[in-house]
Amino acid sequence: xxxxxxxxxxxxxxxxxxxxxxxxxxxxxxxxxxxxxxxxxxxxxxxxxxxxxxxxxxxxxxxxxxxxxxxxxxxxxxxxxxxxxxxxxxxxxxxxxxxxxxxxxxxxxxxxxxxxxxxxxxxxxxxxxxxxxxxxxxxxxxxxxxxxxxxxxxxxxxxxxxxxxxxxxxxxxxxxxxxxxxxxxxxxxxxxxxxxxxxxxxxxxxxxxxxxxxxxxxxxxxxxxxxxxxxxxxxxxxxxxxxxxxxxxxxxxxxxxxxxxxxxxxxxxxxxxxxxxxxxxxxx
Amino acid sequence: xxxxxxxxxxxxxxxxxxxxxxxxxxxxxxxxxxxxxxxxxxxxxxxxxxxxxxxxxxxxxxxxxxxxxxxxxxxxxxxxxxxxxxxxxxxxxxxxxxxxxxxxxxxxxxxxxxxxxxxxxxxxxxxxxxxxxxxxxxxxxxxxxxxxxxxxxxxxxxxxxxxxxxxxxxxxxxxxxxxxxxxxxxxxxxxxxxxxxxxxxxxxxxxxxxxxxxxxxxxxxxxxxxxxxxxxxxxxxxxxxxxxxxxxxxxxxxxxxxxxxxxxxx
Numbered sequence: 235x236x237x238x239x240x241x242x243x244x245x246x247x248x249x250x251x252x253x254x255x256x257x258x259x260x261x262x263x264x265x266x267x268x269x270x271x272x273x274x275x276x277x278x279x280x281x282x283x284x285x286x287x288x289x290x291x292x293x294x295x296x297x298x299x300x301x302x303x304x305x306x307x308x309x310x311x312x313x314x315x316x317x318x319x320x321x322x323x324x325x326x327x328x329x330x331x332x333x334x335x336x337x338x339x340x341x342x343x344x345x346x347x348x349x350x351x352x353x354x355x356x357x358x359x360x361x362x363x364x365x366x367x368x369x370x371x372x373x374x375x376x377x378x379x380x381x382x383x384x385x386x387x388x389x390x391x392x393x394x395x396x397x398x399x400x401x402x403x404x405x406x407x408x409x410x411x412x413x414x415x416x417x418x419x420x421x422x423x424x425x426x427x428x429x430x431x432x433x434x435x436x437x438x439x440x441x442x443x444x445x446x447x448x449x450x451x452x453x454x455x456x457x458x459x460x461x462x463x464x465x466x467x468x469x470x471x472x473x474x475x476x477x478x479x480x481x482x483x484x485x486x487x488x489x490x491x492x493x494x495x496x497x498x499x500x501x502x503x504x505x506x507x508x509x510x511x512x513x514x515x516x517x518x
Numbered sequence: 519x520x521x522x523x524x525x526x527x528x529x530x531x532x533x534x535x536x537x538x539x540x541x542x543x544x545x546x547x548x549x550x551x552x553x554x555x556x557x558x559x560x561x562x563x564x565x566x567x568x569x570x571x572x573x574x575x576x577x578x579x580x581x582x583x584x585x586x587x588x589x590x591x592x593x594x595x596x597x598x599x600x601x602x603x604x605x606x607x608x609x610x611x612x613x614x615x616x617x618x619x620x621x622x623x624x625x626x627x628x629x630x631x632x633x634x635x636x637x638x639x640x641x642x643x644x645x646x647x648x649x650x651x652x653x654x655x656x657x658x659x660x661x662x663x664x665x666x667x668x669x670x671x672x673x674x675x676x677x678x679x680x681x682x683x684x685x686x687x688x689x690x691x692x693x694x695x696x697x698x699x700x701x702x703x704x705x706x707x708x709x710x711x712x713x714x715x716x717x718x719x720x721x722x723x724x725x726x727x728x729x730x731x732x733x734x735x736x737x738x739x740x741x742x743x744x745x746x747x748x749x750x751x752x753x754x755x756x757x758x759x760x761x762x763x764x765x766x767x768x769x770x771x772x773x774x775x776x777x778x779x780x781x782x783x784x
Binding site for chain 1: 542545548564567569576587592606607609611
């Protein structure tokens with residue numbers, strides 16, 4: 235799956251901490267990804283960059299083995315060197331345009347935001363997602379004031395890219411971040427310092443899913459999702475499906491193309507989307 | 519005999535060649551081949567759309583509105599699947615025509631005659647103009663016509679085989695006996711194959727692989743068109759040949775069969 239598509243579907247984002255010994259990170263990531271983490275960011279503010287390369291490769295392997303995206307905090311050159319899926323930048327790191335010029339457009343670029351002004355500025359920058367936080371005060375970012383869920387809602391309303399809520403989130407609080415509009419929630423200590431990171435990830439996943447304003451349904455046998463209130467036509471437009479010659483069958487009932495705009499998606503819908511293709515016969 | 523077009527379900531097509539759209543090297547070659555063939559009717563398949571794909575269609579270079587569309591149910595393995603594909607195809611809004619195709623054997627892709635007949639009945643009742651692709655069986659062809667098929671489409675050889683006419687006697691008998699137009703479908707490999715069945719009186723042919731897999735598909739499309747035309751003109755002119763293929767003497771004695779209503783005494 236293309237990185238952007240995978241990013242669009244992601245819900246649970248793990249950021250590693252500095253407290254976990256480097257040699258434990260790959261195992262931690264494997265468990266967390268198996269539990270339901272979609273995206274892993276390697277953040278080691280206090281590590282020696284030379285040491286980081288080896289650890290980063292192992293962590294990337296663990297994330298990819300479980301089907302998760304792997305992003306490196308801050309170190310643009312390292313992300314490129316090890317073949318990571320992207321880089322995450324803080325407001326005081328290299329700016330997104332600078333990172334792009336080094337990484338090209340294939341890699342993802344994420345950017346932290348802490349204010350409405352930064353969200354607005356990000357809209358004009360070449361970023362694929364933004365984070366919004368810290369939602370709660372956190373020892374991971376000492377001295378930074380919590381911006382609360384309001385900032386998440388502002389970011390969700392104004393951003394043109396997916397928004398990750400971050401900052402002191404864990405079990406019991408990830409749901410309200412999703413309800414505030416976050417597309418993804420990021421957790422740090424809650425997973426990194428857990429005795430059973432896989433189980434905690436699964437619990438977080440469950441809370442996020444339960445709070446999600448997304449509808450889940452199946453299209454041609456595959457799980458898909460869309461924001462509540464979307465019509466079938468809205469969904470197809472998101473996927474840039476040309477509507478000419480497309481036929482949709484919903485729960486066994488065939489819909490005419492003129493009906494697609496009025497038909498709202500509902501939870502657990504079974505859609506078959508077909509189109510006319512070249513073919514003379516069974517082998518064509 | 520004065521020439522007229524191919525009459526199908528209320529349409530009259532001047533070209534008796536129906537063009538397939540599968541397995542062409544590119545959408546541009548497909549479009550050029552159809553143009554070179556002069557075909558007015560093309561057959562297309564119905565498939566699941568891959569959301570993650572680029573939604574590219576082999577039909578991209580074609581103006582579908584410029585042709586009569588004959589959707590097919592290729593891929594169906596049961597009558598029910600075929601009926602469903604037919605209804606989906608009709609919902610696309612391009613045509614009430616349907617070419618029923620129900621594969622009965624995965625190895626040879628030969629059609630399932632029983633499922634084909636069942637699907638024909640159901641789709642005729644549902645208002646479709648039904649063209650069933652069928653095995654080259656005389657009795658089956660008659661049953662399909664009786665069930666309301668607008669034409670029957672016996673195969674000359676297995677789909678995609680380009681083997682030409684494998685059983686000329688059966689095919690000729692179907693052409694002579696069918697009360698509805700016979701369009702020979704599947705397996706025609708060369709323009710002369712098309713000429714041959716058209717000379718016998720076939721109403722038309724459907725060609726895909728024979729054109730698509732030719733070294734020069736565009737030139738081959740024109741060659742098939744010429745073959746169809748030559749065969750049709752030969753048929754209209756009346757072939758100077760002997761007795762027709764149908765009407766053999768039975769090897770068992772005729773008559774003397776028990777009355778259909780005869781009962782075994784209690």
